[in-house]
Amino acid sequence: MLKLLKSKKIVVMFTAFLLLFSLVPAQAESTDDLVVIANKRFSADNLSLTEVKRIFKKEITNFHGTRVKPIHARDGNALRQQFVNKVLGMNPSAEKKYWQEMMVKKGMNPPSELTNTVRGVFSTPGAISYCFRKDFNPTTSKIVLSL
Amino acid sequence: MKTIELKTILFSMLTIVFFAVNAVAQEAEKTNVTDSNAKGNNTAMSAKTDAGTATAANATVAERLEALQAKVEAQEEQIKTLSQQQQMAKEDRDDLSMQVMEANAAAADEKFTISGFLDLSHTASFAKYDDAITYYYQPKYNSFYQTGVNLYLKSQMTETLSALVETRFSYSPNGNITNKSQVTRVDGVETARTGDPDPNKGFERTDTYAKYQFEGGTRLGGVNIERAHLDWKPRDWFGIRAGRYLTPFGIWNEDHGSPVVLTVALPFLISWDVVPTAQTGLMVFGSIFPTDLLKLEYAVTLSNGRGPTENFFDTDHNKAIGLRTKIQVAGEDWLISLGGYGYYGKYTDIETEMITEYRIDETGTQVLDDVNYDLAQRSNDVITDKHKEYIGTVDLKLNWKGLTLFGEAGARKSEYLVRPETVSYGTTIWAADFITNSAYGMLAYQLPLEKVFDTLTITPFVGVDYLDLSDANDTSKFGIYRFGINIKPSPYVTLKANAYRVDSLGEGVDEKTWFVKSQVAVSF
Numbered sequence: 001m002l003k004l005l006k007s008k009k010i011v012v013m014f015t016a017f018l019l020l021f022s023l024v025p026a027q028a029e030s031t032d033d034l035v036v037i038a039n040k041r042f043s044a045d046n047l048s049l050t051e052v053k054r055i056f057k058k059e060i061t062n063f064h065g066t067r068v069k070p071i072h073a074r075d076g077n078a079l080r081q082q083f084v085n086k087v088l089g090m091n092p093s094a095e096k097k098y099w100q101e102m103m104v105k106k107g108m109n110p111p112s113e114l115t116n117t118v119r120g121v122f123s124t125p126g127a128i129s130y131c132f133r134k135d136f137n138p139t140t141s142k143i144v145l146s147l
Numbered sequence: 148m149k150t151i152e153l154k155t156i157l158f159s160m161l162t163i164v165f166f167a168v169n170a171v172a173q174e175a176e177k178t179n180v181t182d183s184n185a186k187g188n189n190t191a192m193s194a195k196t197d198a199g200t201a202t203a204a205n206a207t208v209a210e211r212l213e214a215l216q217a218k219v220e221a222q223e224e225q226i227k228t229l230s231q232q233q234q235m236a237k238e239d240r241d242d243l244s245m246q247v248m249e250a251n252a253a254a255a256d257e258k259f260t261i262s263g264f265l266d267l268s269h270t271a272s273f274a275k276y277d278d279a280i281t282y283y284y285q286p287k288y289n290s291f292y293q294t295g296v297n298l299y300l301k302s303q304m305t306e307t308l309s310a311l312v313e314t315r316f317s318y319s320p321n322g323n324i325t326n327k328s329q330v331t332r333v334d335g336v337e338t339a340r341t342g343d344p345d346p347n348k349g350f351e352r353t354d355t356y357a358k359y360q361f362e363g364g365t366r367l368g369g370v371n372i373e374r375a376h377l378d379w380k381p382r383d384w385f386g387i388r389a390g391r392y393l394t395p396f397g398i399w400n401e402d403h404g405s406p407v408v409l410t411v412a413l414p415f416l417i418s419w420d421v422v423p424t425a426q427t428g429l430m431v432f433g434s435i436f437p438t439d440l441l442k443l444e445y446a447v448t449l450s451n452g453r454g455p456t457e458n459f460f461d462t463d464h465n466k467a468i469g470l471r472t473k474i475q476v477a478g479e480d481w482l483i484s485l486g487g488y489g490y491y492g493k494y495t496d497i498e499t500e501m502i503t504e505y506r507i508d509e510t511g512t513q514v515l516d517d518v519n520y521d522l523a524q525r526s527n528d529v530i531t532d533k534h535k536e537y538i539g540t541v542d543l544k545l546n547w548k549g550l551t552l553f554g555e556a557g558a559r560k561s562e563y564l565v566r567p568e569t570v571s572y573g574t575t576i577w578a579a580d581f582i583t584n585s586a587y588g589m590l591a592y593q594l595p596l597e598k599v600f601d602t603l604t605i606t607p608f609v610g611v612d613y614l615d616l617s618d619a620n621d622t623s624k625f626g627i628y629r630f631g632i633n634i635k636p637s638p639y640v641t642l643k644a645n646a647y648r649v650d651s652l653g654e655g656v657d658e659k660t661w662f663v664k665s666q667v668a669v670s671f
Binding site for chain 1: 306402406
């Protein structure tokens with residue numbers, strides 16, 4: 001009887017664990033989450049957060065021989081604000097300041113801006129951008145980092 | 148017994164027959180009722196038809212109208228749907244066009260851009276003595292001044308090829324003091340009067356005033372090419388730069404623009420050209436990221452080196468070489484950066500002259516001497532100054548949560564091969580070998596205001612600066628103590644207010660002069 005009770009407890013605990021476990025990825029892959037996307041022909045399938053940060057600060061301009069083209073969402077866009085905050089660790093104003101300084105120091109320009117980053121990535125070889133998971137279309141681009 | 152049984156059977160049979168006959172009769176009655184009802188209806192219909200032949204036509208028209216009405220309504224609904232679909236298609240097409248336009252604009256942005264910066268400054272000085280020696284080097288009078296407008300043209304021609312031009316439009320050379328007077332007195336009596344740098348000239352200042360053809364006039368300015376180079380960069384770790392480039396040393400020289408640098412006045416290391424701030428030639432450069440925290444940078448420079456005309460041609464065969472290395476370790480909110488640059492080159496100044504050899508021939512006529520000389524007419528370079536330059540610099544930057552400590556130190560050793568000579572009152576003086584040293588350090592703190600103000604940053608700072616122009620001259624040592632504040636109300640505008648004291652540290656020239664400088668710098 002005791003054995004049966006124990007096994008029942010185990011079954012209940014296992015079920016509860018499974019339920020909880022199934023909830024975790026559901027939460028991590030919320031449609032409001034940001035994903036970093038790349039052109040289908042981009043040479044890497046995965047990028048680290050540091051690599052994405054360096055790409056969007058134009059410290060990395062070349063990946064496996066291909067010129068990387070970071071594409072930002074339009075200035076003031078909520079998507080961009082989230083990305084800049086999460087990846088670059090800045091607020092939009094600090095990012096502008098960073099690019100003004102880079103312009104003076106090295107003549108560098110900030111990444112291009114598009115309203116529809118998904119389409120931009122689709123049509124630009126070497127392009128890297130970001131979107132909400134719900135807007136991601138696997139036929140036009142690939143996810144290289146989930147945020 | 149048999150009789151009773153027969154009776155029972157018979158009775159049962161009769162009962163069955165009775166019920167059967169009764170059932171048949173009831174069924175027959177039902178059928179008759181239905182038939183008669185049907186007949187009655189037909190009669191009524193025919194009665195109606197017969198009775199309302201005239202109204203039948205009206206009924207058909209109404210039905211047809213009703214049908215038509217329904218059809219029209221259906222068509223209207225269909226048109227409405229089609230119209231909506233058309234509108235959606237139009238919006239989609241417009242959206243697509245916009246995307247294409249955007250993509251083109253983005254590509255154009257990437258391909259060619261124009262940007263720049265400008266500034267306006269004000270200086271005021273407060274010396275104990277109105278004739279302090281500091282004013283020989285630093286401006287004496289309270290004044291607004293504008294150093295120029297820097298314009299950047301940047302183009303990314305291909306995946307690996309790009310070009311950058313930075314020009315400075317300035318009021319120079321107007322007002323440029325080309326020669327200063329130096330007077331020597333003994334017991335109050337003038338014993339020598341020379342010029343600096345030309346001992347044989349007195350005070351000279353360039354005036355570029357040009358009169359217009361008909362009326363009025365203007366003072367002409369100039370354009371300085373700060374840098375203009377082509378970059379071929381197939382990899383981040385390997386790129387080649389050709390043209391005029393900023394020397395890759397230290398912190399300040401690459402920052403260089405007034406909207407970026409912290410103070411109004413430049414540190415001695417930069418303002419006294421201890422290291423050439425720009426060079427013309429080739430540079431190989433690159434950077435790698437061995438880990439998430441680590442960044443390594445290098446640059447190898449090969450250029451004309453320093454000289455009177457080095458930005459567009461060299462006056463000797465020797466090329467200057469340099470090596471830059473930098474290591475940077477950075478985390479979430481901290482950074483450590485250490486760099487160094489070494490340089491070796493030769494400075495050569497020449498005066499080119501033409502020599503023509505003649506001889507007197509048998510007839511007593513002066514003719515070209517092609518007998519004693521292979522070349523009767525030839526060129527000759529008279530070297531008026533030639534010295535080796537050994538330069539070394541180090542730079543360090545530490546940053547932690549808005550607190551930044553940074554500094555640079557540099558030394559240049561000049562070793563003469565041909566010493567320039569100066570003659571003053573019949574005495575010839577040859578330049579001596581010398582070493583120039585300079586260093587500065589700054590401590591700055593960006594106040595944590597980002598939660599209160601979105602765009603405003605305020606950075607107070609303190610710093611020290613040192614210059615020993617020549618170890619062969621005891622009077623050319625200076626120190627600076629500075630403090631101030633740097634405010635950025637927007638990413639495009641920088642406001643600065645600095646105060647600094649220049650101490651003349653040379654023997655017999657113990658002076659302390661305060662300067663207050665302010666500046667507004669704008670990048671666009």
